[in-house]
Amino acid sequence: MNKITKNFLWGASTSAYQVEGAWNKDGKGLSVQDVSAGGFIKGLNVEDITDFKVASDHYHHYKEDIALMAEMGFKSYRFSINWTRIYPKGIEQEPNQKGVEFYHNLLDELIKHKIEPLVTIHHFDLPNYLEEQGGWKNKDLIVDAYLRYAKTLFNEYKNKVKYWQTINEQNMVVMFGHLLSKQFTGVDNGQESYQMFHNMNVAQAKAILLLKTINKKAKIGVAPNISLVYPQTNKPEDVLAAHNANLIRNWIYIDPFVKGGYDQILLNFWKENNYKIDILEEEMKLFKKAKINFIAFNYYSSMSVKAPTKDQDFKVGDQQMGFNLENMFQSAKNDNLQVSEYGWEIDPIGFRLTARALHDRYNLPIIITENGLGAKDVLTSEGKIHDKYRIDYLRKHIEQIPKIINDGVKLFGYNPWSAIDLVSTHQGISKRYGFVYVNRDEFDLKDMKRYRKDSFYWYQKVIASNGNNID
Numbered sequence: 248m249n250k251i252t253k254n255f256l257w258g259a260s261t262s263a264y265q266v267e268g269a270w271n272k273d274g275k276g277l278s279v280q281d282v283s284a285g286g287f288i289k290g291l292n293v294e295d296i297t298d299f300k301v302a303s304d305h306y307h308h309y310k311e312d313i314a315l316m317a318e319m320g321f322k323s324y325r326f327s328i329n330w331t332r333i334y335p336k337g338i339e340q341e342p343n344q345k346g347v348e349f350y351h352n353l354l355d356e357l358i359k360h361k362i363e364p365l366v367t368i369h370h371f372d373l374p375n376y377l378e379e380q381g382g383w384k385n386k387d388l389i390v391d392a393y394l395r396y397a398k399t400l401f402n403e404y405k406n407k408v409k410y411w412q413t414i415n416e417q418n419m420v421v422m423f424g425h426l427l428s429k430q431f432t433g434v435d436n437g438q439e440s441y442q443m444f445h446n447m448n449v450a451q452a453k454a455i456l457l458l459k460t461i462n463k464k465a466k467i468g469v470a471p472n473i474s475l476v477y478p479q480t481n482k483p484e485d486v487l488a489a490h491n492a493n494l495i496r497n498w499i500y501i502d503p504f505v506k507g508g509y510d511q512i513l514l515n516f517w518k519e520n521n522y523k524i525d526i527l528e529e530e531m532k533l534f535k536k537a538k539i540n541f542i543a544f545n546y547y548s549s550m551s552v553k554a555p556t557k558d559q560d561f562k563v564g565d566q567q568m569g570f571n572l573e574n575m576f577q578s579a580k581n582d583n584l585q586v587s588e589y590g591w592e593i594d595p596i597g598f599r600l601t602a603r604a605l606h607d608r609y610n611l612p613i614i615i616t617e618n619g620l621g622a623k624d625v626l627t628s629e630g631k632i633h634d635k636y637r638i639d640y641l642r643k644h645i646e647q648i649p650k651i652i653n654d655g656v657k658l659f660g661y662n663p664w665s666a667i668d669l670v671s672t673h674q675g676i677s678k679r680y681g682f683v684y685v686n687r688d689e690f691d692l693k694d695m696k697r698y699r700k701d702s703f704y705w706y707q708k709v710i711a712s713n714g715n716n717i718d
């Protein structure tokens with residue numbers, strides 16, 4: 248039954264601003280995250296949550312952290328490059344050498360341990376200077392800036408990186424940017440959001456084409472957050488709403504780079520809402536040529552919807568909770584699923600269904616670049632972390648992998664969130680995801696010592712047995 252091949256990429260992931268710290272070291276500029284304290288979401292006080300300035304101090308601990316990944320048996324490590332280490336404001340003509348050097352060192356360390364780097368070019372940490380000029384809404388500025396940055400990375404690291412991802416969770420940035428950094432403004436899931444959406448697509452298409460001219464052997468993919476959307480009931484109106492939601496939440500972020508353009512239903516949606524997106528013919532032509540090699544996707548949960556009602560508004564809890572869209576769908580609770588202590592629905596079968604749906608629509612190799620459970624871990628006086636709940640969550644998802652592969656899906660790796668503890672996007676360091684505990688609190692930085700959690704030893708066994716031993 249287990250058809251997981253020997254070269255399956257078992258690993259885990261992180262992102263630069265959440266793990267590195269060293270926010271102003273060695274010429275680094277300010278990103279939107281540096282100027283944004285952690286907890287700005289409704290119901291949470293900024294004062295209760297740490298910022299990203301020190302994070303897990305991976306910048307100074309990367310050798311130790313990578314050694315721990317190697318000890319777990321990682322075959323791959325998915326991480327992102329901090330744009331502001333390379334181009335502090337985003338507009339410089341020459342990169343910051345100290346930043347370039349840091350990632351050379353990090354990559355060398357991975358290569359030394361035979362860990363395949365899976366590099367995200369951009370993960371939520373736009374240079375703040377660019378954001379102040381309109382960020383992704385300013386097409387003329389941002390497409391060039393992103394391309395210059397990507398070109399530097401492709402040239403610098405061409406002998407070290409085979410797998411690139413263009414932008415982490417473009418769909419979350421477009422739909423809920425204001426939840427990911429309070430610095431992202433004007434995101435309304437309307438005209439501005441879809442202009443951003445298109446500008447990001449142009450930037451990604453150009454980067455995809457550029458990579459092929461610099462390194463023919465490299466592979467590149469997009470990295471959206473994909474949750475298959477279920478209808479709440481079998482009422483045709485609900486099924487139609489689910490179809491709409493799948494398109495708006497998931498597929499439109501992949502279509503341009505596989506199908507070569509925008510879905511008619513999306514174009515109709517823009518028209519009905521009177522959104523006038525500035526799109527040039529030559530830009531649409533890019534999508535005919537810029538093809539991705541694989542799809543990286545982050546999966547935490549499925550989503551459920553029902554037919555829209557009149558009195559709904561655009562509501563969202565956070566990036567993983569449901570949302571409504573006028574005349575298209577309304578978010579619904581799935582009573583069949585349990586939720587994490589942070590309210591995210593847990594749905595391992597949904598993982599299999601999501602993988603199948605991606606395969607059906609795109610027929611490309613796919614890789615999991617995030618999946619995991621945020622929880623408040625406790626460090627015991629013996630230096631242990633008994634995170635059985637995390638093991639349970641991961642086990643139930645890993646259990647699906649042989650089934651997914653058996654379904655004919657070209658799944659080539661699993662990189663859950665997160666390799667080590669890091670600061671959550673908007674819920675501080677207390678919401679932990681890692682296999683390795685980092686000893687600090689929201690405000691007390693303590694000694695930053697690394698501790699192996701129970702899940703560390705468990706995942707080590709999973710990898711050593713190539714997914715056969717998940718007990």
Ligand code: BGP
Pocket residue numbers: 262265415416419472545566617621664670671672673674678
């Ligand atoms: C994804 C992001 C990650 C990470 C993860 C967990 O949306 O790509 O950066 O933050 O979600 O989310 P959170 O930190 O909000 O719990």
